[in-house]
Structure formats: structure tokens, C-alpha cells
Amino acid sequence: RKEVEQDPGPFNVPEGATVAFNCTYSNSASQSFFWYRQDCRKEPKLLMSVYSSGNEDGRFTAQLNRASQYISLLIRDSKLSDSATYLCVALKTSYDKVIFGPGTSLSVIP
Amino acid sequence: NAGVTQTPKFQVLKTGQSMTLQCAQDMNHNSMYWYRQDPGMGLRLIYYSASEGTTDKGEVPNGYNVSRLNKREFSLRLESAAPSQTSVYFCATNRGGGQETQYFGPGTRLLVL
Numbered sequence: 001r002k003e004v005e006q007d008p009g010p011f012n013v014p015e016g017a018t019v020a021f022n023c024t025y026s027n028s029a030s031q032s033f034f035w036y037r038q039d040c041r042k043e044p045k046l047l048m049s050v051y052s053s054g055n056e057d058g059r060f061t062a063q064l065n066r067a068s069q070y071i072s073l074l075i076r077d078s079k080l081s082d083s084a085t086y087l088c089v090a091l092k093t094s095y096d097k098v099i100f101g102p103g104t105s106l107s108v109i110p
Numbered sequence: 111n112a113g114v115t116q117t118p119k120f121q122v123l124k125t126g127q128s129m130t131l132q133c134a135q136d137m138n139h140n141s142m143y144w145y146r147q148d149p150g151m152g153l154r155l156i157y158y159s160a161s162e163g164t165t166d167k168g169e170v171p172n173g174y175n176v177s178r179l180n181k182r183e184f185s186l187r188l189e190s191a192a193p194s195q196t197s198v199y200f201c202a203t204n205r206g207g208g209q210e211t212q213y214f215g216p217g218t219r220l221l222v223l
Binding site: 006089 | 151
């Protein structure tokens with residue numbers, strides 16, 4: 001089983017919709033979690049870290065569910081510019097090798 | 111302050127040829143990584159270096175070698191390229207220790223014929 005798994009999508013949603021992605025991780029000892037965004041033919045960039053209590057950054061909300069071993073990303077009021085691939089990361093320790101999930105593709109349609 | 115740079119940006123090789131992908135960072139980061147990205151496969155870790163002088167295998171190390179030349183530079187070598195190594199290669203760095211953000215280079219697009 002892969003260390004980190006994601007629904008590859010694609011998710012095709014209209015502008016203004018709310019969309020949620022899940023990412024499951026296999027190592028129950030994982031402590032640090034992140035969401036990255038990757039635009040077509042570009043390098044990935046950090047979108048947000050995921051904290052135990054959940055955190056919000058504008059239209060984006062990240063949640064952690066340790067019992068079920070998944071993290072989620074909720075995007076409200078989707079914009080065309082949100083179209084990208086979203087990658088998750090789960091780390092056991094600060095010194096752990098950084099393994100990415102396969103990514104979930106989002107297309108926001110006018 | 112260039113961040114993470116990679117050379118070359120694009121390369122075409124014939125099967126059996128060798129080449130070295132270069133990565134350099136001016137962020138004074140300890141950890142450096144090489145990933146490959148293929149359609150439908152996401153980013154897969156090839157090798158990483160937690161600090162200068164150390165390297166470790168990732169998920170898909172076969173067919174590759176690495177050198178952590180100094181704190182700034184981490185190279186990836188293909189000794190005998192194969193068509194299965196056609197991919198986009200990304201170098202990344204992070205500070206090491208604490209909540210980590212990966213900073214990526216722009217990528218090298220490699221085509222092996």
C-alpha cells in the first residue's frame with residue numbers, strides 16, 4: 001500500500017462551488033501534514049500546512065482526522081484560478097523523507 | 111536570491127547515453143531531494159540527502175545515482191538512460207528539522223529515445 005493516497009479525480013466543478021479532497025496516509029505515527037498546489041507544467045508550491053486543530057486560509061480549510069488517518073482540503077467559492085493539481089504530504093518526523101501523494105486534479109469551469 | 115535552480119531545462123538522450131542533472135540552492139538548506147513526475151503517477155522520490163555528506167534511497171532509485179557535492183549542490187546521474195526514464199525531474203530542498211516546506215526547482219524535462 002502507498003504511504004499516501006489520493007483520489008486522482010479529475011474534479012470538474014463550476015465557479016462558485018465548494019469542493020473537498022481527501023488524502024489518506026498509512027503511517028499512524030505521521031505528525032506533519034501539508035497541502036501543495038501544482039499548476040500545469042510548473043513546480044509544486046506549498047498551499048498550506050495542516051494543524052491538529054484544523055486551519056483556514058481565506059477560502060481554503062484544512063482538517064486532520066487522526067482516527068481515520070486522513071487529511072482534507074476544502075475550497076469554498078471556487079475560482080477559475082483554483083484549477084490545478086493538489087498534492088498532500090504526511091511526515092512521521094521532521095527528518096522523514098518527504099513523500100507526496102499522487103495528486104488530485106481540479107478543473108473549475110466557467 | 112535564485113532559490114532552487116536546475117540545469118538543463120530540457121534534454122533529449124538516446125538509449126544508453128549518460129547525463130547528469132544539476133541542482134543548486136542558495137537557501138542554506140540542509141536537505142535536498144530528487145523527484146520524478148510521470149502522468150498518473152504523481153511525484154515519486156528517487157533519492158534524498160538529509161544533510162551534506164549523506165544520501166539515501168527513495169521510492170524509485172534504480173537506474174540513478176546521486177552526489178551531494180556540498181551543501182548547495184545535489185546532482186542526479188543517469189549512467190545508461192532508458193526510455194522508461196523519460197520524465198520531468200524536480201529537485202527540492204527544505205531546511206531540515208521542524209515544520210517543513212519543500213521548495214522546488216523549475217524542473218528538467220528529459221526525453222529518452
